[in-house]
Amino acid sequence: MSQSVTEATTVDREALSGDRLYRRALIGLIALTLALFVLSLGLGTATLSPTQIMGALFSTDDTASPVWLIVREIRLPRSLLAVLVGGALGMSGAALQGYLRNPLAEPGIIGASGGAALGAVLAFYFGLSYAIPFAVPFAGLLGAAAAVVTVYLLAGRGSAPLTLILAGVAISAFTAALTSLTLSLSPNPFAMSEVVFWLMGSLADRSMNHVYLAAPLIILGCLILLLLGRAIDGLSLGEEVATNLGINLRRTQILLILGIAMSVGAATAVAGAIGFVGLIAPHILRPLTDGRPSRTLALSFFGGASLVIAADCLIRIITPDRELNLGVLTALLGAPFFLVLILRMRGTNYS
Amino acid sequence: MTQAPASLTAKDISLGHRKGENLLEAVSFAVQPGELVGLVGANGAGKSSLMSVLAGLRSPSEGEILLHGEPLAKIDKRERAQKLAYLPQSRLVHWPIKVRDLVALGRLPYLRPFAKPTETDREAIDRALAMTDTAQFADRQADTLSGGELARVLLARALAQTPTVLLADEPTAALDPAYQFRILNLLRRAVGQGIAVVAVLHDLALAARYCDRLILLHQGGIHKAGRPADVLTEETVETVYGVRVRIFDAGGGLSVMPIDLSDKHDSNKPPSGRGAYNP
Amino acid sequence: MGPEMNETDAAYRGGAEAISAAPSPSGWIPRLHGTLFAAALLAGGAAFAQPAAAQDAPPQRIVSLNVCTDQLLILLAPREHIAAVSYLARDPEVSMLSEEAADIPITYGNAEQLIVAKPDLILAGAYTRANIPLLRQLGFNVVEVPPATTLDEVRDNIRAVGEAIGETEKAEAMVADIEAELSALRDGDSERPVVAPLYANAYTSGPGTLVDAVIEEAGLTSIGKELGISGMQKLSLETLLMKRPDALLLPDHRYSGDALAYDIFRHPALRALKDQIPSLDWDSAATVCGTPNLVQVVKRLHAFRDELIAAKASEAAAP
Numbered sequence: 035m036s037q038s039v040t041e042a043t044t045v046d047r048e049a050l051s052g053d054r055l056y057r058r059a060l061i062g063l064i065a066l067t068l069a070l071f072v073l074s075l076g077l078g079t080a081t082l083s084p085t086q087i088m089g090a091l092f093s094t095d096d097t098a099s100p101v102w103l104i105v106r107e108i109r110l111p112r113s114l115l116a117v118l119v120g121g122a123l124g125m126s127g128a129a130l131q132g133y134l135r136n137p138l139a140e141p142g143i144i145g146a147s148g149g150a151a152l153g154a155v156l157a158f159y160f161g162l163s164y165a166i167p168f169a170v171p172f173a174g175l176l177g178a179a180a181a182v183v184t185v186y187l188l189a190g191r192g193s194a195p196l197t198l199i200l201a202g203v204a205i206s207a208f209t210a211a212l213t214s215l216t217l218s219l220s221p222n223p224f225a226m227s228e229v230v231f232w233l234m235g236s237l238a239d240r241s242m243n244h245v246y247l248a249a250p251l252i253i254l255g256c257l258i259l260l261l262l263g264r265a266i267d268g269l270s271l272g273e274e275v276a277t278n279l280g281i282n283l284r285r286t287q288i289l290l291i292l293g294i295a296m297s298v299g300a301a302t303a304v305a306g307a308i309g310f311v312g313l314i315a316p317h318i319l320r321p322l323t324d325g326r327p328s329r330t331l332a333l334s335f336f337g338g339a340s341l342v343i344a345a346d347c348l349i350r351i352i353t354p355d356r357e358l359n360l361g362v363l364t365a366l367l368g369a370p371f372f373l374v375l376i377l378r379m380r381g382t383n384y385s
Numbered sequence: 386m387t388q389a390p391a392s393l394t395a396k397d398i399s400l401g402h403r404k405g406e407n408l409l410e411a412v413s414f415a416v417q418p419g420e421l422v423g424l425v426g427a428n429g430a431g432k433s434s435l436m437s438v439l440a441g442l443r444s445p446s447e448g449e450i451l452l453h454g455e456p457l458a459k460i461d462k463r464e465r466a467q468k469l470a471y472l473p474q475s476r477l478v479h480w481p482i483k484v485r486d487l488v489a490l491g492r493l494p495y496l497r498p499f500a501k502p503t504e505t506d507r508e509a510i511d512r513a514l515a516m517t518d519t520a521q522f523a524d525r526q527a528d529t530l531s532g533g534e535l536a537r538v539l540l541a542r543a544l545a546q547t548p549t550v551l552l553a554d555e556p557t558a559a560l561d562p563a564y565q566f567r568i569l570n571l572l573r574r575a576v577g578q579g580i581a582v583v584a585v586l587h588d589l590a591l592a593a594r595y596c597d598r599l600i601l602l603h604q605g606g607i608h609k610a611g612r613p614a615d616v617l618t619e620e621t622v623e624t625v626y627g628v629r630v631r632i633f634d635a636g637g638g639l640s641v642m643p644i645d646l647s648d649k650h651d652s653n654k655p656p657s658g659r660g661a662y663n664p
Numbered sequence: 665m666g667p668e669m670n671e672t673d674a675a676y677r678g679g680a681e682a683i684s685a686a687p688s689p690s691g692w693i694p695r696l697h698g699t700l701f702a703a704a705l706l707a708g709g710a711a712f713a714q715p716a717a718a719q720d721a722p723p724q725r726i727v728s729l730n731v732c733t734d735q736l737l738i739l740l741a742p743r744e745h746i747a748a749v750s751y752l753a754r755d756p757e758v759s760m761l762s763e764e765a766a767d768i769p770i771t772y773g774n775a776e777q778l779i780v781a782k783p784d785l786i787l788a789g790a791y792t793r794a795n796i797p798l799l800r801q802l803g804f805n806v807v808e809v810p811p812a813t814t815l816d817e818v819r820d821n822i823r824a825v826g827e828a829i830g831e832t833e834k835a836e837a838m839v840a841d842i843e844a845e846l847s848a849l850r851d852g853d854s855e856r857p858v859v860a861p862l863y864a865n866a867y868t869s870g871p872g873t874l875v876d877a878v879i880e881e882a883g884l885t886s887i888g889k890e891l892g893i894s895g896m897q898k899l900s901l902e903t904l905l906m907k908r909p910d911a912l913l914l915p916d917h918r919y920s921g922d923a924l925a926y927d928i929f930r931h932p933a934l935r936a937l938k939d940q941i942p943s944l945d946w947d948s949a950a951t952v953c954g955t956p957n958l959v960q961v962v963k964r965l966h967a968f969r970d971e972l973i974a975a976k977a978s979e980a981a982a983p
Contacts, residue, residue, distance in 0.1 A: 222919045
């Protein structure tokens with residue numbers, strides 16, 4: 035009797051410490067995101083003092099002043115979008131990795147971002163954005179969904195992780211080519227040079243309009259992904275056990291595709307295709323989750339957000355006049371990271 | 386005369402195969418609470434297919450499965466998950482999950498989304514850990530366990546579901562004899578608590594020793610079912626497995642000994658070894 | 665321009681004899697012997713014979729490869745002497761004569777096309793796609809007219825084109841007209857409001873560009889000059905807001921279809937700025953090249969400047 039009591043308390047204590055670590059990590063990441071958000075508000079070609087910035091943020095007097103305009107109409111949307119876009123990409127990456135049981139999966143690599151960019155380009159350059167409000171992010175959603183479904187059909191269920199990556203690479207290459215083709219067919223000659231934005235992403239000169247366009251879909255998509263926590267946990271032991279535990283795999287699949295399409299689709303529609311965030315964030319944060327994949331979801335939202343804000347700040351510090359594309363920075367960081375992951379995986383027997 | 390329905394009933398299960406031949410042909414049997422039924426048969430006899438049908442993972446082309454008298458297909462998924470636990474043959478663990486959390490997965494069917502585990506859940510987990518003697522690894526990561534330890538932990542997950550029916554597909558596969566005994570002892574312990582257990586087993590002696598009843602599958606159908614002594618006769622073994630054996634009653638249970646090592650399909654002569662064995 | 669002119673003199677006098685039949689101005693019909701001729705040229709790499717000199721005949725088959733020389737050519741040369749202009753001549757966003765160019769054959773500056781067409785004079789700018797050294801090697805008479813960045817250079821270019829095509833009188837007359845109109849505008853007013861010309865992708869034109877020269881001539885100052893930005897460079901929206909010019913110069917878009925390049929004009933911050941300071945939708949296409957159309961632009965800017973000064977004065981006067 036007493037033995038089982040002590041065993042029970044041991045279990046409880048362990049449960050508590052694992053939970054405590056996760057809670058602390060989550061709070062820490064939220065704090066980091068906030069701190070970087072504030073830093074981001076302070077960066078730009080105009081020199082503004084912190085008091086000026088705070089003043090513009092919290093008051094609506096003097097909305098015509100340059101300071102107010104800069105803070106509220108230029109820096110605030112940029113920073114908000116960095117959080118939303120980074121969060122969407124991070125959480126989508128975590129959800130994909132959890133569902134596919136594949137640490138190499140992320141929306142960029144499996145072609146979701148490429149598909150979203152193609153959808154957005156088709157809508158934007160052919161004038162749909164004037165005809166239908168929210169046309170561009172919705173088109174991004176459809177493009178992302180189509181790409182994910184195609185990759186899934188190509189790679190099949192339960193396939194080796196590298197097969198999925200190969201299918202994703204094929205789809206990404208294809209959508210990139212179609213995007214360039216679409217741009218070259220646009221009646222506007224500026225279109226062709228804008229391919230860099232769509233394929234490499236940027237947060238420069240975004241406005242609150244972009245935030246209003248993207249935020250609803252991103253938030254909704256992320257909420258849907260959060261709901262998949264249980265299913266992803268259940269899948270830790272494979273599909274058969276997950277089904278036995280009462281998880282509806284078909285419903286999980288549909289919700290996953292919907293959540294990713296919404297969040298990545300809208301994010302790409304306003305910021306272009308940004309890769310590797312969804313790969314790096316969940317991977318770095320996994321040790322804090324005690325092996326529970328559902329915990330990577332919320333952590334990766336703020337992890338991804340922090341990553342993107344930090345990269346965006348770096349861009350404004352290093353090349354303030356002719357800004358580097360955000361996707362270039364994330365790729366510079368992410369591609370080597372990805373390579374290391376692959377090499378590590380080849381060494382082990384991945385099950 | 387109203388009898389409580391059997392825990393798990395298979396009624397006329399047939400399972401078709403793409404190529405035309407049926408994997409399962411009119412399989413019918415029932416498992417009572419507190420009974421350990423061993424499912425034996427040659428490779429390809431249909432044991433794993435039958436297990437997936439019993440677990441509700443595959444739909445039979447004909448017939449139905451009843452869980453406590455209710456058609457399995459009609460039972461709400463959550464309720465089914467609370468009553469029926471399935472332990473697959475492949476011991477997949479995809480993430481470096483902690484043992485305690487792995488076992489806690491067995492409580493998923495009881496948890497509401499985003500809800501914290503309740504006292505009941507914690508007790509079920511503790512009991513499962515205690516029963517399988519795995520409480521000592523509770524904070525270790527699953528990928529650091531040995532094969533035998535992992536087998537026990539995965540069984541603990543199934544037990545944490547507090548099921549009334551437990552389906553174990555080759556729970557003793559790839560385990561050393563000591564671990565095989567341990568797992569089977571655990572299954573008997575579960576049976577002692579009233580759970581109906583169906584286990585696919587390859588070792589005939591162990592099956593005979595531990596199971597209350599045996600079902601011998603042959604080419605998709607039930608060749609013989611009943612008490613181990615009735616099912617495992619030298620004739621049935623030769624028919625089903627294609628090997629000649631001698632079966633002894635070695636006091637504690639049946640002992641099965643092959644007497645002819647030559648493979649009917651193999652032209653090679655058996656080795657005339659210097660070993661103790663001498664046909 | 666002197667020594668070059670002698671070379672071209674000799675060349676196009678000879679060129680006149682080399683032409684076997686009247687040019688057909690309404691399209692590129694690669695006549696069979698023309699193609700064979702081109703093939704022989706490309707294969708052998710031999711320059712075709714320098715034709716014997718003829719006297720005083722102006723070039724009869726002129727090709728222009730640059731949108732600025734296109735427009736000067738159209739304005740100065742008789743229509744039958746123009747064999748082709750560049751494809752940009754029909755682009756309404758950079759050419760003021762896009763309608764007039766509608767029935768003139770266009771070229772993309774491709775060396776093969778040029779060989780087939782056998783012009784006796786090629787007018788080019790500094791950034792033409794065509795390979796000018798190659799064309800000279802093949803024996804063509806190429807006159808390069810660099811882009812004008814000051815009004816003096818505009819005058820020089822008009823004269824240069826006039827000489828090259830044999831219409832020196834017309835060219836002089838054009839220069840005189842321009843000068844007359846511009847000098848009428850000059851008043852000694854020292855006040856120079858600051859304007860910000862804004863283009864797609866948030867570019868602005870600072871000192872060293874024709875736009876800046878036009879702005880200065882109209883009695884204004886460009887924001888590029890104030891900020892020390894020369895040439896055409898991206899202007900940060902934040903800088904624009906902080907610097908706050910006296911007025912904005914906004915281009916008129918003539919391309920169909922949307923592009924991200926136009927996002928700057930939709931940006932709420934710029935819209936807010938537009939509500940606060942005056943802006944002029946000006947004919948930005950007219951400032952791309954140094955043609956007489958510049959005068960209209962200068963006049964319009966000058967009038968705008970007077971408005972700006974008057975508005976400021978009344979604001980200062982109001983209590």
